[in-house]
Amino acid sequence: MLAAALLSATALQEQKSPQDMNRFIDALMKRMTVEEKIGQLNLPVTGEITTGQAKSSDVAKKIEQGLVGGLFNLKEAARIRDVQRLAVENSRLDIPLLFGMDVIHGYETIFPIPLGLSCTWDMAAIEESARIAAVEASADGISWTFSPMVDISRDPRWGRVSEGSGEAPFLGGAIAKAMVYGYQGNNLKEQLKRDDEIMACVKHFALYGAGEAGRDYNTVDMSRNCMFNEYMYPYQAAVEAGVGSVMASFNEVDGVPATANRWLLTDVLRKQWGFQGFVVTDFTGISEMIEHGIGDLQTVSARAINAGVDMDMVSEGFVGTLRKSVVEGKVSMKTLDTTCRRVLEAKYRLGLFDKPYKYCDLARPARDIFTKAHRAAARRIAAESFVLLKNDSVKQHSGALPQPLLPLKKQGTVAVIGPLGNTRSNMPGTWSVAARLDDYPSLYEGLKEMLAGKVTVTYAKGSNLLGDAAYEERATLFGRSLNRDNRTDRQLLDEALKTAAGADVIIAALGESSEMSGESSSRTDLDIPDVQRTLLEALLKTGKPVVLTLFTGRPLTLTWEQAHVPAILNVWFGGSEAAYAIGDVLFGDVNPSGKLTMTFPKNVGQIPLFYNHKNTGRPLADGKWFEKFRSNYLDVDNEPLYPFGYGLSYTTFQYSDIALSTPTMTQDGSITAVVTVTNTGRHEGTEVVQLYIRDLVGNITRPCAS
Ligand code: BGC
Numbered sequence: 001m002l003a004a005a006l007l008s009a010t011a012l013q014e015q016k017s018p019q020d021m022n023r024f025i026d027a028l029m030k031r032m033t034v035e036e037k038i039g040q041l042n043l044p045v046t047g048e049i050t051t052g053q054a055k056s057s058d059v060a061k062k063i064e065q066g067l068v069g070g071l072f073n074l075k076e077a078a079r080i081r082d083v084q085r086l087a088v089e090n091s092r093l094d095i096p097l098l099f100g101m102d103v104i105h106g107y108e109t110i111f112p113i114p115l116g117l118s119c120t121w122d123m124a125a126i127e128e129s130a131r132i133a134a135v136e137a138s139a140d141g142i143s144w145t146f147s148p149m150v151d152i153s154r155d156p157r158w159g160r161v162s163e164g165s166g167e168a169p170f171l172g173g174a175i176a177k178a179m180v181y182g183y184q185g186n187n188l189k190e191q192l193k194r195d196d197e198i199m200a201c202v203k204h205f206a207l208y209g210a211g212e213a214g215r216d217y218n219t220v221d222m223s224r225n226c227m228f229n230e231y232m233y234p235y236q237a238a239v240e241a242g243v244g245s246v247m248a249s250f251n252e253v254d255g256v257p258a259t260a261n262r263w264l265l266t267d268v269l270r271k272q273w274g275f276q277g278f279v280v281t282d283f284t285g286i287s288e289m290i291e292h293g294i295g296d297l298q299t300v301s302a303r304a305i306n307a308g309v310d311m312d313m314v315s316e317g318f319v320g321t322l323r324k325s326v327v328e329g330k331v332s333m334k335t336l337d338t339t340c341r342r343v344l345e346a347k348y349r350l351g352l353f354d355k356p357y358k359y360c361d362l363a364r365p366a367r368d369i370f371t372k373a374h375r376a377a378a379r380r381i382a383a384e385s386f387v388l389l390k391n392d393s394v395k396q397h398s399g400a401l402p403q404p405l406l407p408l409k410k411q412g413t414v415a416v417i418g419p420l421g422n423t424r425s426n427m428p429g430t431w432s433v434a435a436r437l438d439d440y441p442s443l444y445e446g447l448k449e450m451l452a453g454k455v456t457v458t459y460a461k462g463s464n465l466l467g468d469a470a471y472e473e474r475a476t477l478f479g480r481s482l483n484r485d486n487r488t489d490r491q492l493l494d495e496a497l498k499t500a501a502g503a504d505v506i507i508a509a510l511g512e513s514s515e516m517s518g519e520s521s522s523r524t525d526l527d528i529p530d531v532q533r534t535l536l537e538a539l540l541k542t543g544k545p546v547v548l549t550l551f552t553g554r555p556l557t558l559t560w561e562q563a564h565v566p567a568i569l570n571v572w573f574g575g576s577e578a579a580y581a582i583g584d585v586l587f588g589d590v591n592p593s594g595k596l597t598m599t600f601p602k603n604v605g606q607i608p609l610f611y612n613h614k615n616t617g618r619p620l621a622d623g624k625w626f627e628k629f630r631s632n633y634l635d636v637d638n639e640p641l642y643p644f645g646y647g648l649s650y651t652t653f654q655y656s657d658i659a660l661s662t663p664t665m666t667q668d669g670s671i672t673a674v675v676t677v678t679n680t681g682r683h684e685g686t687e688v689v690q691l692y693i694r695d696l697v698g699n700i701t702r703p704c705a706s
Pocket residue numbers: 051052102146203282283519
C-alpha cells in the first residue's frame with residue numbers, strides 16, 4: 001500500500017546502461033586536472049549539525065574551485081540547492097555534489113533507535129522505516145545517508161550499541177539488507193530512477209563494535225576465525241544488497257587501522273565480496289592515523305588511498321597532500337583515476353549528472369516530510385520494538401484477585417513519575433540529527449492527549465537524571481537537556497510521593513537520557529542511576545502498582561528491578577511517536593511482541609555475555625551455578641538476566657508439532673522446519689518464532705547456538 005502510494009508520487013528517470021556510464025565518465029575524466037580529480041575525493045563537513053570535533057573552512061570557495069566531492073550535515077532543500085548551484089554553475093566542470101547526512105533511524109519522522117528497531121525482528125517494518133527515511137531525506141536535499149550501521153557488539157558498555165542491531169550476525173545481516181533496500185531500492189547497481197531513493201553507506205567497516213572494554217574508538221584485536229564467523233556477515237550482506245558506499249572504521253583491524261588496511265578494503269571488500277561502490281573514511285579517519293602512529297598527514301593519506309579509500313571525510317589529507325604524493329610516485333595516477341571514477345560513478349548512478357537538483361524540489365518538503373502516514377508508521381513500528389521484560393500478577397485493589405499488572409485499564413488516575421516522564425527532546429533518541437526536538441510529545445503529554453476523558457494523567461519529575469550535575473551535563477548534549485531541577489532530592493521526592501498518593505497506578509519513567517548512549521557515550525556502571533533507584537524504591541513503598549517504563553539505548557543491569565518491580569516495559573527510545581506507542585502498549589491496544597537482540601547481563605562483570613558463545617572444554621551443567629574446576633564465577637551464575645531472544649507478551653503461545661523436512665542436511669544445504677504456534681491466552685498477539693541451530697561435531701569449535 002505504502003510503496004504503491006509513494007511510487008505514484010515520484011518522477012521516474014530514463015534508464016541508462018553501464019556502457020553509457022563508462023563513456024560519460026571517460027569523457028569527463030579526460031577533461032579533469034589532477035587537482036579536480038583529487039577534489040572529488042574530498043568530503044568536508046558543514047551546517048549546524050555536530051557529529052565530530054573538527055569543522056571545515058572556506059567550503060564555498062573550494063566548491064567553486066572543484067576541490068569538493070560532497071558535503072554533509074547541511075539541512076534543508078533550499079540551502080542544499082544553493083550550494084549545489086555553486087558546483088554545477090560556478091565550477092569549471094559542473095560536477096554535482098553529493099549531500100550526505102546521518103539519517104540513522106528516520107529523518108524528521110523518527111523511528112526507534114536501531115537497537116530497538118532490531119527487536120521487532122520484522123524485516124518488512126525495518127525496510128519500511130528506511131524507505132520513509134529516504135523519502136523524507138531526499139525531499140530535503142539529501143542524496144546519501146551514512147546508514148546502516150551494522151557493527152555487531154557484545155558489550156553494552158559501548159554506547160553505540162544503540163545504533164546497531166545487537167549481537168547476532170545472521171539477524172544483523174538480514175537487517176542490513178532490509179535497510180539498504182529501504183534506502184536505495186534494489187537498483188543502485190545500475191541507476192536510481194526515482195528521486196526519493198538515496199544512496200546508503202554501510203558502516204563501520206570493520207569490527208568497530210568490538211573495542212576493548214567497551215570504550216569508544218578503542219583498539220580491536222580479533223582472530224580471523226572470529227571475525228569471519230561472528231562479525232563480518234552484516235557488512236557482507238549490505239554489499240550483497242548493492243550498498244553504494246562503505247565507511248571505514250576508526251579502529252585498527254589486525255594491527256593496521258581500517259582506514260589504511262589494504263587487506264580489509266581491497267582484498268576482502270572488493271576482491272572477495274565484489275563490492276562495486278566507493279569507500280569513505282569516518283570523520284577525520286585519515287588524520288587520526290597520525291595519532292595511531294602511522295606517519296605524517298602525507299604518509300597516512302597515501303596509505304589510505306593505496307589501501308582502497310576513495311573519499312576523505314573532513315581530514316583534508318587528500319586535497320592537502322595527494323598531488324605531492326603523485327609527483328613523488330607514492331600514489332600512482334592509476335590509483336587516483338580509479339578512486340575518482342568510483343565517486344563519479346556514484347553520482348552518475350544517483351542520476352545527479354542528468355538532474356543535479358533532483359533532490360531539491362522545493363514543493364516536496366511540505367508534502368513528504370513528517371506526514372500523517374509516516375508518523376502513523378512510526379507509531380506502529382515503535383510499539384513493535386518495545387520489549388516486555390516482566391509482568392507479574394498483582395492485586396490492583398483490596399479484595400481483587402491478582403492479575404497481570406499490564407495492560408492497564410483505561411480508568412482512574414495514572415501518575416507518570418520520573419526524569420524521562422516529561423521530556424520532548426529525549427524521545428527521538430540518539431543519532432536523530434534532523435529531529436524536530438520540540439515537536440514530539442513527551443510521555444506525559446502523549447498519554448494525557450490519548451487518554452483524555454477516560455484517565456486522569458498526572459506528573460512529577462521525582463528526581464534528576466543523575467545525582468552528579470557534571471555527569472548530567474555530559475549526558476544531555478545537543479539540545480537534549482533534561483532541565484536539571486535545582487530543588488533538593490528530598491523536595492523532588494516529596495512532590496512525587498504526593499502525586500503518587502493521588503494515583504491508582506504509577507508509571508515510573510526512568511533509565512538513561514538519550515545521549516547516555518550513542519557515540520562517545522561509553523559507561524562502566526549500567527545500573528539505573530542512584531537518584532532514580534531511590535525514587536523507584538520510594539514509589540514501590542507506597543504499595544501502589546508500579547510499571548517501570550524503561551528508557552535506554554543499551555542493555556542495563558536490572559537485577560534489583562527484576563527482583564522488586566512488578567512490571568517492566570523496555571521502550572528504548574521509540575522516536576517521534578514514542579509517547580503514543582507507549583500508551584498503545586501500556587493500555588493494551590497493542591500487545592508487545594519485541595524480543596531482545598542483545599543480552600541483558602546481571603552485572604557488568606559478566607560482560608561480554610552473548611547467546612552465541614562457545615561451549616569450552618569445561619562447561620557448567622545446565623541449571624548449576626558453581627562447580628569447582630568448571631567455567632564459572634564464584635559470585636554470580638553464568639546466566640544473563642534476560643537472554644537474547646527474550647520478551648513477554650500479554651498472551652501465551654504454545655509450540656507443537658515441530659518437524660524437520662529431513663533428519664540430516666540435504667546436499668544443497670537446506671532443511672525446512674515446520675512448527676504449529678497456537679495462541680493459548682486471552683489477547684490477540686504476534687509471536688516472533690526463533691530457530692537456533694548448533695553444529696555438534698567439527699574441526700574448529702562453534703557457538704552453542706547460532
Ligand atoms: C561517526 C559516523 C558518522 C560520522 C559523520 C562519525 O563520528 O562515527 O558514524 O557517520 O561521524 O557524522
